[in-house]
Amino acid sequence: MKAIQFSAAGFDNLAIVELPDPEPGPGQILIAMKAASINFRDIVVASGKYPAKWPLVPLSDGVGVVEAVGEGVTRFKAGDRVSPIYAPHWLSGPPSDAVTSPALGGDIDGVLRQKMVADAKAVVAVPDHLTDAQAATLTVAGVTAWSALVDFGRVKPGDTVLIEGTGGVSLFALQFAKLAGARIAIISSSDEKLERARALGADILVNYRETPEWGAAIAKATGGVDLIVETIGADTLANALEAAKKGARVAQIGLRSGPGAALPLQYFIPRAVTMAGILVGSRTAYEAMNRAIALHGLVPVVDQAFGFDQLGQALGTLAKGGHFGKLVLEIG
Numbered sequence: 489m490k491a492i493q494f495s496a497a498g499f500d501n502l503a504i505v506e507l508p509d510p511e512p513g514p515g516q517i518l519i520a521m522k523a524a525s526i527n528f529r530d531i532v533v534a535s536g537k538y539p540a541k542w543p544l545v546p547l548s549d550g551v552g553v554v555e556a557v558g559e560g561v562t563r564f565k566a567g568d569r570v571s572p573i574y575a576p577h578w579l580s581g582p583p584s585d586a587v588t589s590p591a592l593g594g595d596i597d598g599v600l601r602q603k604m605v606a607d608a609k610a611v612v613a614v615p616d617h618l619t620d621a622q623a624a625t626l627t628v629a630g631v632t633a634w635s636a637l638v639d640f641g642r643v644k645p646g647d648t649v650l651i652e653g654t655g656g657v658s659l660f661a662l663q664f665a666k667l668a669g670a671r672i673a674i675i676s677s678s679d680e681k682l683e684r685a686r687a688l689g690a691d692i693l694v695n696y697r698e699t700p701e702w703g704a705a706i707a708k709a710t711g712g713v714d715l716i717v718e719t720i721g722a723d724t725l726a727n728a729l730e731a732a733k734k735g736a737r738v739a740q741i742g743l744r745s746g747p748g749a750a751l752p753l754q755y756f757i758p759r760a761v762t763m764a765g766i767l768v769g770s771r772t773a774y775e776a777m778n779r780a781i782a783l784h785g786l787v788p789v790v791d792q793a794f795g796f797d798q799l800g801q802a803l804g805t806l807a808k809g810g811h812f813g814k815l816v817l818e819i820g
Contacts, residue, residue, distance in 0.1 A: 490506060514558050515560055526814075530546055541596065544594075549624055550600070553569055617785060637665055652716075655809075712734070714737070722750075
């Protein structure tokens with residue numbers, strides 16, 4: 489079978505390779521992979537700034553069809569469409585060292601290959617109404633947004649949610665917040681992207697280049713937000729907290745502007761803000777999200793599809809930040 493593989497960190501070490509066809513053992517399933525999607529983590533892994541094993545088949549997000557099942561497997565059968573979970577041992581509960589490692593596309597081989605074997609417990613069925621490209625976006629971006637909005641944010645009708653940007657996690661957060669009956673404020677540097685966000689249900693649109701003090705502007709427009717989906721990091725945290733009302737929650741997801749940030753305590757203490765780092769989610773969270781997606785017919789936003797051998801181009805597009813939603817690669 490063909491796979492995309494890094495022999496070591498660095499884009500010059502990326503190649504298509506031939507690997508032996510895998511066979512499922514007891515408790516395992518064989519999946520013919522159909523599509524995969526990329527995340528900012530994949531850029532960090534490829535550049536050698538993330539602990540990884542080499543050689544490495546990259547990417548953690550993908551969907552495929554079960555080709556065969558090993559002895560004792562009853563969860564799935566041949567022909568089922570499934571997605572491997574991000575961390576194969578994280579079946580339920582909060583994150584811990586025992587369950588969040590290893591993770592696909594980092595500590596262990598990921599999904600960018602024609603076939604892969606997975607433990608039957610470490611995959612989920614995907615909603616029938618989604619295409620392969622759409623279903624391939626769920627594992628990290630979808631589950632992370634779900635964890636931020638539902639498990640941590642406890643979003644409810646009438647809440648106001650502030651979302652930064654229009655990438656994959658941000659648009660999933662917008663869609664989930666809308667399903668929950670929340671009011672949504674969103675920021676972007678592009679008026680075109682803001683209008684597209686409005687079509688998805690965003691209520692308050694702010695171009696942060698035109699309005700540098702966007703946190704204060706959102707606070708004035710909303711009276712303060714209940715939940716902040718923080719996807720950028722150091723460059724945006726203080727501005728985002730300017731928009732927080734008392735008792736607000738901050739779901740810290742992104743580190744795109746770097747890992748170091750001054751903590752604006754002038755907001756945290758008097759406004760009794762709670763902040764948590766969001767690290768994807770468990771299989772239980774993934775399954776709950778998929779039930780909601782199926783029930784409401786929600787469709788993930790796919791910006792662009794690439795060929796199996798175009799990982800370098802896809803990661804370059806992601807790094808430039810011009811996308812709206814998710815970038816996917818077609819495998820099968």
